[in-house]
Amino acid sequence: MSFLTVSTLLLLLLFGSGLALQIQCYQCEEMTHDCSSPEFIVNCTVNVQDTCQKEVLVKDDGIHYRKSCASSGACLIASSGYQQFCTGKLNSVCITCCNTPLCNGPRQKKRPQPSAAIPLTAPRVVVLGLYVLLAAALC
Template identity: 80%
Template structure:
């Protein structure tokens, strides 16, 4: 069975095998280090591990990160069970699940648009196409 990548706009890919889709996730454990670098990328088990999981625990000695591949059922049950403990304060436990390649990496901050840029963008979407050529 051949292997070929299905790539998206990012550098990450899903691999399609003869058996199904294979997602890539970060897999590591670290303290005060988010371990979202290429050496921590793993190929998850085809048709079993269809999500990436990220655990963030805030302890007295620092922030502990645990990242791995996961099955959707196990990850979603675990993350919902710990939701009440995800406070961001000492002894906080946050578990999240996601289903796109390398989604358990560092969250990228979105650039803040100025009010003028936001208004122009909104105007473009609200303006009928024929008025744009005036």
Template identity: 80%
Template sequence: MQRCVTLLVIVLTAGMSAALQIQCYQCEDVRQDDCTSPEFIVNCTVNVQDMCQKEVLVMEDGIHYRKSCASSGACLIASSGYQQFCTGKLNSVCITCCNTALCNGPRHKRRAASHACAAPSISHYITSLLGLMLLYLCLH
């Protein structure tokens, strides 16, 4: 039984740490969507910053971008709070959140980013399933 509990803790801990650290682009007030080179890639804080955030501001002198790591709660609140200001016109502010590596980079034809509905990654499901299977085997 002790061996089962130890194995269960190892599987769950390894799965959580691998699933909860992502990399995002990080830059402040860039006038082009060009902060996608390797020097702008940062490792987000494990178990705290689980999303990437991208802000697009339309100003008189052009479009400005801010990209960073964020916690899911803060990012989703900010994106929903600014949704009414995301018009694409002058003084527009759009904030998007996503939860995959480097998802706050340039837009692709098929959208990898989600706005207010970030789904858990597949690794969360696999880790949970492995943990449940181990727990079942330990108890039977």
């Protein structure tokens, strides 16, 4: 297979399959309730904001929430920078990052996983497909 053919197939695989990655997150500023209802759902910027961020602040008047879309790098930097302040006590600030739709909403009850195998999510399937195409092109 020629390089041009492989390149064309890769572009079709990435863009033709609708894999422009967009995530939905809850978004609110300084709310005294969890703001995890439909009116707070936003579409994050495609291929830029790939993570949902949740900040939980403990103040004198109660718990405050900030939720937003973020880039994974910015969210991880913020969460690691505030890790020492995440105590759950007064003036505590906890920042968490996650990358599945609406994951910065209320905590989900844990369900036992049916298998210890790692599921193939869409990006992993694409990467696997790329490896197969490259292997075929090199043969």
